[in-house]
Amino acid sequence: MKQRLTIAVLGLGTVGGGVPALLEKHREKISQVTGMEVVLAKALVKDKTEEKPVQLAKEFGFELTENFEDIINDKEIQIVAELIGGIEPARTFIKRSLESGKHVITANKDLIAQFGPELVQIAKQQKCDLYYEASVAGGIPILRTISNSLVADSIEKIYGIVNGTTNFMLTKMLLEKCSYEEALSEAQSLGFAESDPTNDVDGIDAAYKMVILTQFSFGMNISVEDIDKVGIRGLKAEDIEVAQQLGYVIKLLGSAEMTDGSVSAEVGPVLVPKYHPLASVQNEMNGVFVNSSGVGESMYYGPGAGEKPTATSVMSDLITIAKNIRMETTGHQFNLFNQETKLTPAESIFSKYYVAVEVPDQQGMLLKITRLMTEAGVSFDQILQQQSDGKNARVVIITHEISKAQMEQVKCSFEASEEIKLKSSYRVL
Template sequence: MEKQLQIGILGFGTVGSGVLRILKHHEPKLNQMTGVSLKVKKVLVRDILKNRGTIADGIELTLDADEIVNDPEIDIIVEVMGSIDQAKKYIEKALIAGKHVVTANKDLMALHGNELVALAKENRCDLYYEASVAGGIPILRTIVDSLASDEIQKVFGIVNGTTNFILSKMTNEGKSYDQALKEAQELGFAESDPTNDVDGIDAARKMVILTRLAFGMNVEVDQIETKGIRDLQQEDIEIADKLGYKIKLIGSAIQIKNKVSVDVGPILVPINHPLASVQNENNAIFVVGAAVGETMYYGPGAGELPTANSVVSDVITVAKNIRLGTSGNVFSSYQHETKLARDTEVNNKYYIAIEMQDKTGQFLALTKLFSQFDIGFDQIIQQPLSSDMAKVVIVTHKINKAQQKEMVSALKEVNEMNLLVCFKVMEGK
């Protein structure tokens, strides 16, 4: 007789209902693929009386997570509730109780992933989290499985759909940041408090996970230089376009001499680069390997069914491991001593926008300031702002991060010059 595996789901929001929908609608296929029967027994909800239609038929709803975590008949816990502290507590209880865990919780895995991985190993339980990065794109499994034999050199791309939606609206429709954010909120792409998205925090947490799996290095969120898009002006998007670039919020992790440099921020992407054409809420991630070269993974970074699909893929893996007696796996056991690249080892071109008085000698003073730090100009644009003020945009030659920081610090000390933004510029393909 076919073995039955019982599943408990923590959370019945967008992703939770999507997981249940896929498990029910694709049941014959999933049973055939895993060799077992997958059944959802209990789901944690906030409101038992809410009408959920036929999707909840035959499933026990509960307000108490412990009823799921402590149920001896439940084999797999799916955590899609979205908090950090509560979710961590329930996952710890589940692992200690010998239950396998699948989570979509990027914040939890970025901040506490190492200790949860250790706890899973200790209790010989599976812990998978494909859906925590890039929604429906199977990027983590690709890095860990498909590219396991390669030496990954760089992982970079658009890993936050909210900011990409906002930047798409600003670029394609000429909307201001505030107008684009309002539309994103109305369509449900942005929260009422968009801080995590627009300040780059969400992207930085995803880069923690990608860096851990790609390079075996445990970089903390506060070690990632993170900039958001709040300061971005429509003018910058227009100037970037004239220079042949689109502005995107990019997360980047690069290996430099057995060290890693990780950052998140707006970057000028060459107009002919595939990332420049990624629109709205979609994500796109490049992985560069020594053997395979440059590969790109594109798709929906969020949403009910794309994210739920990644969750169920993990459930399938757990079910196969249980059937084969190979449980006790995490995504990757690859570890490497964590070393951060020094600022002098990280090189980029930069886009710098400065507001300054439009008078004789000012540009000479600016040139002298840049030459102080051995920084040359690749492109320069000057636009009048008023009768006595001008906006000067400079694209530098390639410099290291130490030079860039010294220059930015010096600019802030000059009374007649106001630094507006300083963004990285991606090299052309």
């Protein structure tokens, strides 16, 4: 008879609820690959009389508990999958699990982005495994790919669509000419967006993911505060349209880049050339693009969320830990790459920018705009003066590559002027 590996899940919600069925479905394959019988023994839930947990427990033969101590005190349980989300009590549960020698899987990006280093440290001390593949881009095995396959490469830049909700909204706005508000309300009615969509539309969720991707790509621990975040709230249909005329699609990208040994990360709407593979990532799908010195360009595409994709990533973490237990090689970090964290100053972060301004429809305005920008050392790739409504005109500029500091200077000088109103400024890929 094969060795038994007993596990517990915390939470039977969207992700946790998918785990029992997946375990059952892949029983034979898991047993073949790991050499062990993986058994789900217990699930922690808020209310063990609720229909869904009761149904699942009955169908798949595990025990329900409302008390975390039942899990922590169960010596048989070797792996705990935290699928509750949020900071507390998840953080305490993970800490206590690791401290009592249990390996941990989590899909909790908020927690890993904010308290990852602390938890990784405890895992290391306890010689426990801590895996969190599902925390970034749900069904895409991007963390494992960076950690296992791109380890012999130098990542120079990693950027991508890591928030499905906003990508769904941007796809609607582009293809169906919806307004921001219409797109949001459709995302909400389909369950892609929360009733308070702040985390998604203001780029906070994407920033959490970029913290983790930065850690894997460059071995550096940045915090979510180090990331400039601009969301898509209030993004205008006319920006999407002008971008399209110029050959671009607007996507909310998270990006992190290495420049001379220092890192910069940001989240914001970016104009992506329409022939770029990220431009074809539509609806709620995610895509992560990597520029590296060895492989060159690569992209990893798949669903960013959803019960089955996320639960499948949790399962692949589970199999990895099971193999490690079998081979007695637990306690190695998910990401072994570590370097001193250095942030790139704004003077050394370069990009092309899309700048849209509104000016009174009178002579000399274009001259004034170009003078202010030239003073900041900015030169132009494309300028487009759009039709005036009789009172105001809209001018759209795509710059050559300039520094973030130069872009800041331009913004300040526009603000100081009476006539020039900056409507939007986005990076151009």
